[in-house]
Amino acid sequence: MSNPAVMPYGEAGDLPSVRAFVREQAEASGLDPGSIEALAIAVSELVTNTLQHTTGGGQVRVWAEHAAVFCDVADGGAVPSFPRAMPAPDAERGRGLAIVEMLCDDVTTIAEPGRTVVRLRFATKPRH
Template sequence: MAEFRLHWQVTNLALTRANTEIVGLVSGLNSVRLQDLVITVNEAVTNALEHGAGPAMVTLTADEVGVAVEVTDSGNSLEEHHLQLEPGQRPSRGMGLWIIRQLADQIKVDRPPGQSRLRFRVNRVAPAGVVLGSPSRWYSKPMEHPPEEPTTSL
């Protein structure tokens, strides 16, 4: 497969999700990984719009492995340690980077001059040990307070 790249300035999230889905389909992602890609890009762009400054720019590159994502803004506020933050016990906000960390195969933050840049990949093949469709795939490492299992009585 030849590399396919799409680069745009975010004007609305619906268009961003549509563009992302197109690139994911072109790259050959299955339905689960395509959903992972759309969710992670949406979360990254939402963070850039809410916490960054200036326009958010997205670059998606489909290749033989999957899709590489780059989201930049001129906020210069995103730092590597933000990736390690865990959501609280009952979060209503602040889960975007955590969700990306759970679904993406690789993730990195850097700060080119005057910018924040989040880069990650969603590959065609899920990481080893991840069972697609399993709720456990959302948790790449043990949580302090994992969700309780529902109880049923007969």
């Protein structure tokens, strides 16, 4: 992992700053505008899950390598499973992780001591 930009978060009021941080880092890393917005939505879903289902907040890391932009969302919660099926239309909850998976080129989970990491990958397009 090459020098990721890092931002901690801990409350719902941090969401706009987290989205702005992710957009800025993704743009600087060469991600196209549509993928930047998809990444911001995916991160927003994951951060919201952290804030609703865990304590202690978390951390977002963004970096580019191997023709891709990566984003880790780390928290103290349980490891989510992927792939995720989209819930039934009348379900009240459960769409967030399915949406994350649909938006990203790849989603992986990593269990580390004391925390869980959801890693998102978006391929970058060559600049001409």
